[in-house]
Amino acid sequence: MSRRNRGNSTHEAVLRGIHGIRRHMAAWSIADKVILCLSAAALVVAIAEWIMNPPHTVVGVVGAMLLCVALALLPWRGRLAAWMIVIIGVIGDMSIGFDATGPSGTWALLLAMVVFGRHPRIPECIATIGITMASVTYATIRYPEIMGYGIPNGIMNFGIGLFCVYLIGVSIWYRERQRAQQEIRHQMEQAQLQLMAATLLHDAVSGSLTRILITAERMKRERPDDYARCGMEDIVGYATDALHKTHQAIEMVHGGGSAANGTGRFTLLVAVRATASSGDRRLHELGYHGETLIQGGCNRQLDDRGYAFIQLLHEIYTNIERHCDPQCSTYRIHLRFADDAVTLLQTNGTATSEQWVAHYSIR
Secondary structure, three states: OHHHHHHHHHHHHHHHHHHHHHHHHHOOOHHHHHHHHHHHHHHHHHEEEEEHOOOOHHHHHHHHHEEEEEEEHHHOOOHHHHHHHHHHHHHHHHHOOOOOOOOOOOOHHHHHHHHHHOOOOHHHHHHHHHHHHHHHHHHHOOOOHHHHHOOOHHHHHHHHHHHHHHHHHHHHHHHHHHHHHHHHHHHHHHHHHHHHHHHHHHHHHHHHHHHHHHHHHHHHHOOOOHHHHOOHHHHHHHHHHHHHHHOOOOOOOOHHHHHHHHHOOHHHHHHHHHHHHHHHHHHHHHHOOEEEEEEEOOOOOHOOOOOOOHHHHHHHHHHHHHHHHOOOOOOEEEEEEEOOEEEEEEEEEEOOOOOOOOOOOOO
Protein backbone atom coordinates (compact mmCIF):
# COMPACT_ATOMS: atom_id res chain seq x y z
CA MET A 1 0.00 0.00 0.00
CA SER A 2 1.40 3.39 -0.96
CA ARG A 3 1.84 6.25 1.47
CA ARG A 4 -1.04 8.17 -0.15
CA ASN A 5 -3.41 5.18 0.19
CA ARG A 6 -2.43 4.70 3.83
CA GLY A 7 -3.10 8.38 4.44
CA ASN A 8 -6.51 8.18 2.80
CA SER A 9 -7.42 5.08 4.81
CA THR A 10 -6.38 6.78 8.04
CA HIS A 11 -8.38 9.89 7.10
CA GLU A 12 -11.47 7.80 6.33
CA ALA A 13 -11.12 5.87 9.60
CA VAL A 14 -10.91 9.14 11.55
CA LEU A 15 -13.98 10.51 9.77
CA ARG A 16 -15.91 7.30 10.48
CA GLY A 17 -14.93 7.49 14.13
CA ILE A 18 -16.02 11.14 14.39
CA HIS A 19 -19.29 10.33 12.63
CA GLY A 20 -19.90 7.42 15.02
CA ILE A 21 -19.26 9.62 18.05
CA ARG A 22 -21.61 12.32 16.75
CA ARG A 23 -24.31 9.75 16.01
CA HIS A 24 -23.91 8.28 19.51
CA MET A 25 -24.06 11.72 21.14
CA ALA A 26 -27.16 12.74 19.20
CA ALA A 27 -29.32 10.82 21.69
CA TRP A 28 -27.54 12.25 24.75
CA SER A 29 -29.39 14.35 27.27
CA ILE A 30 -28.13 17.60 28.74
CA ALA A 31 -26.91 15.72 31.83
CA ASP A 32 -24.82 13.40 29.63
CA LYS A 33 -23.16 16.37 27.96
CA VAL A 34 -22.52 18.07 31.31
CA ILE A 35 -20.86 14.91 32.62
CA LEU A 36 -18.76 14.81 29.45
CA CYS A 37 -17.54 18.36 30.08
CA LEU A 38 -16.86 17.73 33.77
CA SER A 39 -15.00 14.49 32.95
CA ALA A 40 -12.85 16.35 30.42
CA ALA A 41 -12.10 19.05 33.00
CA ALA A 42 -11.24 16.46 35.67
CA LEU A 43 -9.00 14.66 33.16
CA VAL A 44 -7.13 17.89 32.40
CA VAL A 45 -6.68 18.54 36.14
CA ALA A 46 -5.44 14.97 36.70
CA ILE A 47 -2.89 15.25 33.89
CA ALA A 48 -1.71 18.62 35.21
CA GLU A 49 -1.26 17.20 38.74
CA TRP A 50 0.55 14.22 37.25
CA ILE A 51 2.99 16.54 35.49
CA MET A 52 3.51 18.82 38.49
CA ASN A 53 3.75 16.04 41.06
CA PRO A 54 4.68 12.80 39.24
CA PRO A 55 4.49 9.48 41.11
CA HIS A 56 7.80 7.76 41.85
CA THR A 57 6.62 4.14 42.19
CA VAL A 58 5.20 1.63 39.72
CA VAL A 59 1.94 1.44 41.67
CA GLY A 60 1.57 5.21 41.53
CA VAL A 61 2.25 5.39 37.79
CA VAL A 62 -0.19 2.58 36.99
CA GLY A 63 -2.84 4.14 39.25
CA ALA A 64 -2.44 7.54 37.54
CA MET A 65 -2.72 5.96 34.09
CA LEU A 66 -5.82 3.98 35.05
CA LEU A 67 -7.39 7.06 36.61
CA CYS A 68 -6.95 9.01 33.37
CA VAL A 69 -8.36 6.11 31.36
CA ALA A 70 -11.39 5.86 33.68
CA LEU A 71 -12.08 9.59 33.37
CA ALA A 72 -11.87 9.33 29.59
CA LEU A 73 -14.32 6.39 29.58
CA LEU A 74 -16.73 7.87 32.15
CA PRO A 75 -19.10 9.58 29.64
CA TRP A 76 -19.23 6.44 27.47
CA ARG A 77 -19.06 3.52 29.93
CA GLY A 78 -20.50 5.16 33.02
CA ARG A 79 -20.88 2.41 35.62
CA LEU A 80 -17.78 0.47 34.54
CA ALA A 81 -15.61 3.59 34.62
CA ALA A 82 -17.12 4.66 37.95
CA TRP A 83 -16.22 1.32 39.53
CA MET A 84 -12.71 1.68 38.12
CA ILE A 85 -12.41 5.07 39.84
CA VAL A 86 -13.64 3.67 43.17
CA ILE A 87 -11.22 0.74 43.05
CA ILE A 88 -8.31 3.00 42.06
CA GLY A 89 -9.18 5.30 44.95
CA VAL A 90 -9.26 2.39 47.40
CA ILE A 91 -5.87 1.12 46.19
CA GLY A 92 -4.49 4.65 46.38
CA ASP A 93 -5.67 5.04 49.99
CA MET A 94 -4.21 1.67 50.99
CA SER A 95 -0.83 2.46 49.39
CA ILE A 96 -0.60 6.14 50.29
CA GLY A 97 2.16 5.43 52.75
CA PHE A 98 4.41 4.20 49.96
CA ASP A 99 3.62 6.90 47.38
CA ALA A 100 1.54 9.99 48.19
CA THR A 101 2.34 11.73 44.90
CA GLY A 102 0.45 11.70 41.62
CA PRO A 103 -2.99 13.07 40.65
CA SER A 104 -5.74 13.28 43.25
CA GLY A 105 -8.84 11.19 42.62
CA THR A 106 -11.27 13.37 44.61
CA TRP A 107 -12.95 15.00 41.61
CA ALA A 108 -13.08 11.70 39.77
CA LEU A 109 -14.70 10.04 42.81
CA LEU A 110 -17.37 12.76 42.99
CA LEU A 111 -18.19 12.31 39.31
CA ALA A 112 -18.36 8.55 39.83
CA MET A 113 -20.93 9.02 42.60
CA VAL A 114 -23.04 11.19 40.28
CA VAL A 115 -22.93 8.43 37.66
CA PHE A 116 -23.97 5.85 40.26
CA GLY A 117 -26.86 8.11 41.27
CA ARG A 118 -28.11 8.36 37.69
CA HIS A 119 -28.70 4.60 37.78
CA PRO A 120 -29.74 4.24 41.41
CA ARG A 121 -29.26 0.91 43.11
CA ILE A 122 -29.31 0.83 46.89
CA PRO A 123 -26.81 -2.09 47.28
CA GLU A 124 -24.43 -0.36 44.90
CA CYS A 125 -24.71 2.93 46.80
CA ILE A 126 -24.05 1.22 50.13
CA ALA A 127 -21.11 -0.76 48.69
CA THR A 128 -19.38 2.22 47.06
CA ILE A 129 -19.74 4.56 50.03
CA GLY A 130 -18.88 1.80 52.50
CA ILE A 131 -15.73 0.69 50.63
CA THR A 132 -14.56 4.27 50.14
CA MET A 133 -15.21 5.21 53.77
CA ALA A 134 -13.39 2.09 55.00
CA SER A 135 -10.29 2.82 52.91
CA VAL A 136 -10.25 6.51 53.88
CA THR A 137 -10.67 5.62 57.55
CA TYR A 138 -7.81 3.13 57.38
CA ALA A 139 -5.52 5.59 55.63
CA THR A 140 -6.44 8.39 58.07
CA ILE A 141 -5.72 6.24 61.11
CA ARG A 142 -2.49 4.86 59.63
CA TYR A 143 -1.18 8.09 58.05
CA PRO A 144 -3.02 11.05 59.63
CA GLU A 145 -0.38 13.58 58.58
CA ILE A 146 -0.81 12.67 54.89
CA MET A 147 -4.59 12.36 54.75
CA GLY A 148 -5.40 15.45 56.82
CA TYR A 149 -8.87 14.28 57.89
CA GLY A 150 -10.12 14.73 61.41
CA ILE A 151 -11.36 11.67 63.30
CA PRO A 152 -14.30 11.17 63.33
CA ASN A 153 -15.76 14.51 62.15
CA GLY A 154 -13.65 14.84 59.00
CA ILE A 155 -14.36 11.31 57.85
CA MET A 156 -18.09 11.67 58.58
CA ASN A 157 -18.24 14.90 56.61
CA PHE A 158 -16.47 13.19 53.73
CA GLY A 159 -19.05 10.37 53.73
CA ILE A 160 -21.95 12.84 53.92
CA GLY A 161 -20.46 14.71 50.97
CA LEU A 162 -20.31 11.52 48.92
CA PHE A 163 -23.93 10.71 49.73
CA CYS A 164 -25.05 14.24 48.81
CA VAL A 165 -23.31 13.97 45.45
CA TYR A 166 -24.99 10.59 44.95
CA LEU A 167 -28.36 12.27 45.62
CA ILE A 168 -27.57 14.81 42.92
CA GLY A 169 -27.27 11.94 40.47
CA VAL A 170 -30.56 10.50 41.76
CA SER A 171 -32.30 13.84 41.23
CA ILE A 172 -30.97 13.94 37.64
CA TRP A 173 -32.30 10.42 37.07
CA TYR A 174 -35.70 11.38 38.51
CA ARG A 175 -36.01 14.44 36.27
CA GLU A 176 -34.97 12.46 33.20
CA ARG A 177 -37.52 9.79 34.02
CA GLN A 178 -40.26 12.41 34.40
CA ARG A 179 -39.29 13.95 31.08
CA ALA A 180 -39.35 10.53 29.39
CA GLN A 181 -42.77 9.76 30.87
CA GLN A 182 -44.13 13.08 29.64
CA GLU A 183 -42.81 12.35 26.17
CA ILE A 184 -44.41 8.89 26.20
CA ARG A 185 -47.74 10.37 27.32
CA HIS A 186 -47.53 12.94 24.54
CA GLN A 187 -46.81 10.21 21.99
CA MET A 188 -49.72 8.17 23.32
CA GLU A 189 -52.08 11.14 22.98
CA GLN A 190 -50.86 11.82 19.46
CA ALA A 191 -51.26 8.15 18.50
CA GLN A 192 -54.78 8.08 19.95
CA LEU A 193 -55.71 11.22 18.04
CA GLN A 194 -54.34 9.72 14.83
CA LEU A 195 -56.28 6.51 15.40
CA MET A 196 -59.49 8.41 16.13
CA ALA A 197 -59.00 10.63 13.08
CA ALA A 198 -58.42 7.57 10.89
CA THR A 199 -61.51 5.88 12.33
CA LEU A 200 -63.68 8.94 11.75
CA LEU A 201 -62.37 9.23 8.20
CA HIS A 202 -63.15 5.57 7.57
CA ASP A 203 -66.64 5.94 9.04
CA ALA A 204 -67.51 9.03 7.00
CA VAL A 205 -66.02 8.07 3.65
CA SER A 206 -66.56 4.30 3.66
CA GLY A 207 -70.12 4.53 4.93
CA SER A 208 -71.12 7.21 2.41
CA LEU A 209 -69.53 5.41 -0.52
CA THR A 210 -71.19 2.15 0.48
CA ARG A 211 -74.59 3.86 0.56
CA ILE A 212 -73.92 5.31 -2.89
CA LEU A 213 -73.07 1.87 -4.25
CA ILE A 214 -76.10 0.23 -2.67
CA THR A 215 -78.40 2.97 -4.02
CA ALA A 216 -76.90 2.56 -7.48
CA GLU A 217 -77.39 -1.21 -7.32
CA ARG A 218 -81.04 -0.78 -6.35
CA MET A 219 -81.52 1.70 -9.19
CA LYS A 220 -79.92 -0.75 -11.63
CA ARG A 221 -82.37 -3.46 -10.58
CA GLU A 222 -85.51 -1.33 -10.44
CA ARG A 223 -84.89 1.28 -13.18
CA PRO A 224 -82.26 -0.03 -15.57
CA ASP A 225 -83.11 2.58 -18.24
CA ASP A 226 -82.51 5.48 -15.88
CA TYR A 227 -79.37 3.74 -14.67
CA ALA A 228 -77.93 3.62 -18.16
CA ARG A 229 -79.14 7.11 -19.18
CA CYS A 230 -77.58 8.80 -16.12
CA GLY A 231 -74.20 7.12 -16.62
CA MET A 232 -74.38 5.40 -13.25
CA GLU A 233 -71.89 2.76 -14.38
CA ASP A 234 -69.10 5.33 -14.33
CA ILE A 235 -70.25 6.64 -10.95
CA VAL A 236 -70.20 3.12 -9.51
CA GLY A 237 -66.68 2.63 -10.87
CA TYR A 238 -65.46 5.88 -9.33
CA ALA A 239 -67.10 5.10 -5.99
CA THR A 240 -65.71 1.55 -5.93
CA ASP A 241 -62.20 2.78 -6.68
CA ALA A 242 -62.47 5.52 -4.04
CA LEU A 243 -63.70 3.01 -1.47
CA HIS A 244 -60.81 0.65 -2.23
CA LYS A 245 -58.26 3.46 -1.93
CA THR A 246 -59.86 4.64 1.31
CA HIS A 247 -59.46 1.16 2.79
CA GLN A 248 -55.83 1.09 1.67
CA ALA A 249 -55.15 4.49 3.27
CA ILE A 250 -56.77 3.46 6.55
CA GLU A 251 -54.76 0.23 6.61
CA MET A 252 -51.58 2.27 6.18
CA VAL A 253 -52.56 4.57 9.05
CA HIS A 254 -53.47 1.69 11.35
CA GLY A 255 -50.63 -0.71 10.68
CA GLY A 256 -48.40 0.38 7.84
CA GLY A 257 -45.56 1.76 9.98
CA SER A 258 -45.81 -0.56 12.95
CA ALA A 259 -42.97 -2.85 11.88
CA ALA A 260 -40.55 0.04 11.40
CA ASN A 261 -41.51 2.03 14.45
CA GLY A 262 -41.78 -0.82 16.95
CA THR A 263 -44.77 -1.67 19.05
CA GLY A 264 -47.65 0.69 19.64
CA ARG A 265 -47.60 3.32 22.32
CA PHE A 266 -51.04 2.56 23.82
CA THR A 267 -53.05 -0.47 24.77
CA LEU A 268 -55.13 -2.68 22.53
CA LEU A 269 -58.16 -2.24 24.79
CA VAL A 270 -58.19 1.55 24.26
CA ALA A 271 -58.03 1.13 20.48
CA VAL A 272 -60.78 -1.51 20.47
CA ARG A 273 -63.08 0.66 22.61
CA ALA A 274 -62.61 3.61 20.22
CA THR A 275 -63.23 1.42 17.16
CA ALA A 276 -66.31 -0.23 18.69
CA SER A 277 -67.82 3.09 19.75
CA SER A 278 -67.33 4.53 16.28
CA GLY A 279 -68.72 1.40 14.59
CA ASP A 280 -71.85 1.34 16.76
CA ARG A 281 -72.44 5.03 16.17
CA ARG A 282 -72.19 4.62 12.39
CA LEU A 283 -74.57 1.63 12.34
CA HIS A 284 -77.09 3.34 14.60
CA GLU A 285 -77.11 6.38 12.33
CA LEU A 286 -77.97 4.07 9.43
CA GLY A 287 -80.90 2.60 11.36
CA TYR A 288 -79.35 -0.64 12.58
CA HIS A 289 -80.24 -2.12 15.95
CA GLY A 290 -77.64 -3.79 18.13
CA GLU A 291 -74.68 -3.17 20.37
CA THR A 292 -71.07 -4.07 21.08
CA LEU A 293 -70.32 -5.47 24.54
CA ILE A 294 -66.73 -5.32 25.83
CA GLN A 295 -65.77 -7.24 28.98
CA GLY A 296 -62.54 -7.96 30.82
CA GLY A 297 -59.26 -6.09 30.87
CA CYS A 298 -55.94 -6.25 29.07
CA ASN A 299 -52.73 -4.21 29.35
CA ARG A 300 -51.17 -5.52 26.13
CA GLN A 301 -49.66 -2.83 23.92
CA LEU A 302 -50.98 -2.27 20.41
CA ASP A 303 -48.54 -4.23 18.23
CA ASP A 304 -48.82 -5.77 14.76
CA ARG A 305 -51.30 -8.41 15.93
CA GLY A 306 -53.35 -5.69 17.59
CA TYR A 307 -53.52 -3.72 14.34
CA ALA A 308 -54.67 -6.87 12.54
CA PHE A 309 -57.41 -7.35 15.15
CA ILE A 310 -58.53 -3.72 14.74
CA GLN A 311 -58.71 -4.27 10.98
CA LEU A 312 -60.81 -7.40 11.54
CA LEU A 313 -63.20 -5.41 13.74
CA HIS A 314 -63.50 -2.75 11.03
CA GLU A 315 -64.37 -5.42 8.50
CA ILE A 316 -67.06 -6.85 10.78
CA TYR A 317 -68.82 -3.49 11.06
CA THR A 318 -68.46 -2.92 7.31
CA ASN A 319 -69.92 -6.35 6.50
CA ILE A 320 -72.90 -5.70 8.76
CA GLU A 321 -73.49 -2.43 6.94
CA ARG A 322 -73.19 -4.00 3.50
CA HIS A 323 -75.08 -7.26 3.91
CA CYS A 324 -77.66 -6.84 6.70
CA ASP A 325 -81.08 -5.21 6.46
CA PRO A 326 -81.50 -2.66 9.29
CA GLN A 327 -85.27 -3.24 9.27
CA CYS A 328 -85.20 -7.01 9.73
CA SER A 329 -82.02 -7.90 11.61
CA THR A 330 -80.19 -7.08 14.83
CA TYR A 331 -76.47 -7.42 15.35
CA ARG A 332 -74.53 -8.37 18.48
CA ILE A 333 -70.76 -8.15 18.95
CA HIS A 334 -69.23 -9.53 22.15
CA LEU A 335 -65.55 -8.90 22.97
CA ARG A 336 -63.95 -10.53 26.00
CA PHE A 337 -60.40 -9.50 26.97
CA ALA A 338 -57.87 -11.44 29.04
CA ASP A 339 -54.14 -11.00 29.55
CA ASP A 340 -53.30 -13.75 27.05
CA ALA A 341 -56.30 -13.87 24.69
CA VAL A 342 -59.11 -11.87 23.07
CA THR A 343 -62.40 -13.57 22.17
CA LEU A 344 -64.75 -12.09 19.57
CA LEU A 345 -68.30 -13.33 18.95
CA GLN A 346 -70.55 -11.70 16.33
CA THR A 347 -74.14 -12.53 15.36
CA ASN A 348 -76.74 -10.84 13.16
CA GLY A 349 -80.05 -11.70 11.52
CA THR A 350 -80.33 -12.82 7.88
CA ALA A 351 -83.87 -11.74 6.97
CA THR A 352 -84.28 -9.00 4.35
CA SER A 353 -87.12 -6.72 3.34
CA GLU A 354 -88.32 -6.19 -0.21
CA GLN A 355 -86.61 -2.80 -0.42
CA TRP A 356 -83.20 -4.11 0.62
CA VAL A 357 -80.47 -5.50 -1.61
CA ALA A 358 -80.14 -9.21 -0.77
CA HIS A 359 -76.42 -9.47 -1.47
CA TYR A 360 -73.79 -6.99 -2.52
CA SER A 361 -70.04 -7.27 -2.57
CA ILE A 362 -67.19 -5.04 -3.67
CA ARG A 363 -64.20 -6.50 -5.44
